[in-house]
Amino acid sequence: MFRIDPSSDEPLFEQLVAQVRVGVAKGHLAHGERLPAARELAEALDVNVHTVLKAYQVLRDEGLVDLRRGRGTVVTGRTEQDLSAVERAMAELIRAARAAHLSPDATATLVKEAMR
Known part of the structure; x- marks a missing residue:
């Protein structure tokens, strides 16, 4: 799991x-x-x-x-949420990161920094 x-x-x-x-x-x-x-x-x-x-x-x-x-x-937390918008945005982010030749770790770091 x-x-x-x-x-x-x-x-x-x-x-x-x-x-x-x-x-x-x-x-x-x-x-x-x-x-x-x-x-x-x-x-x-x-x-x-x-x-x-x-x-x-x-x-x-x-x-x-x-x-x-x-x-x-x-x-005890929240129930299922509609994450389709987030999943679409992530797919676009992944395409852009690959086009820029960013590693998964670099991409994750950029996302973490943007969310602070």
Whole structure:
């Protein structure tokens, strides 16, 4: 379900947070759905359990998940959103970035900077 890139400049916990955000926004993670236990996910991704816990805490602070002892981590955030306009804009951005011979990392950096 989740993948991380250890060679990326983006911290591992932020990669996990981003994947959950997208999963919720696209409706792949539904309200009430339980996420894997932190220890289980850390083992599956071969990362420290504190990395997963930090991601889960960020998501909790954003209101996307609820952390309950004994219940685990449950999606509580927004339901599926229409991302078609964003997906069209991204397709155009990708075409332009490729035409300019920008790497995916350089393109991502430009997007992150523009969103600050």
